[in-house]
Amino acid sequence: MTHAPNIADALREAARAAPERIAMRIPDGRGPDGATRWRELSYRELDGGSEQLAAGLAASGIGAGVRTVLMVRPGEPLFLLMFALFKAGAVPVLVDPGIDRAALKACLAEARPEAFVGIPLAQAASVLLGWGKATIRTRVTVGPRTWFWGGLTLDAVHEAGRAAPPARPSDDPEALAAILFTSGSTGVPKGVEYTHANFIAQVALIRDAFGIAPGEVDLPTFPPFALFDPGLGMTSVIPDMDPTRPGSADPRRLVAAIEQHGCTTMFGSPALLDNLTRHAEAADLRLPRLRRVLSAGAPVHPTVVE
Secondary structure (H helix, E strand, O other): OOOOOOOOHHHHHHHHHOOOOEEEEEEEEEOOOOOEEEEEEEHHHHHHHHHHHHHHHHHOOOOOOOEEEEEOOOOHHHHHHHHHHHHHOOEEEEOOOOOOHHHHHHHHHHHOOOEEEEOHHHHHHHHHOOOOOOOOOEEEEOOOOOOOOOOEEHHHHHHHHHHOOOOOOOOOOOOEEEEEEOOOOOOOOOEEEEEHHHHHHHHHHHHHHHOOOOOOEEEEOOHHHHHHHHHHOOEEEOOOOOOOOHHHOOHHHHHHHHHHHOOOEEEOOHHHHHHHHHHHHHOOOOOOOOOEEEOOOOOOOHHHHO
């Protein structure tokens, strides 16, 4: 490597080791029968796409150290952007979109972001409600065009990356990598600062503590957790659900994803797991391929564990 470890280096290494292995399966609409259709991204595609996007972001002013709000629905653009921001050395700022508007505005005032990448609805809300008004200088819209808020489209940034030089992130392993805000379920949301060293250490801890091997399949019902999977050599299956309302996820779709793709690991909030296990118990279902079920964010009731 020509620079200190970066969480995106795990993606580069996975792409070199197994370029055609599926890195992600992402919902891509539904068929006539109502079943989820899936878009597959290989490690080579995820690495190459995020590399070009990183160059375009850096050329557009979203480079090393730039705090960047990311408000994009789970899908291919979200994951390309997350790895691209890391590769560009930018600092993604992630806030739970389910919190109230006043708390969200306070979170962004605290984080002092310089760039905002989001879908049109998020861009419009940020301007009209004054999110990050004092600090945001660059806007990228994930959509076909910009409107009154100006800036660039994601397509334009991606195209700019074709001619731009490769992005150069910081060579400091303790440089700020991301700011992730807590959900606020137990109080005021708090911004937690992560370095790349933090992320890399967490990947190693998860791998060793749970005995995860390359080639396994993960169902991360909290999308940011999918970012750990390349470092573990896993395939991420992004569930067909609204991640801001995990307790309302359709358990039938979760079961279908687990069975169809052979998931060996999943993460779910206690509310999601309560819903899923009640459904499985009522339908007398067993999911023998799952080796691990992880949960966090709130206490898990003993009945759910059983």
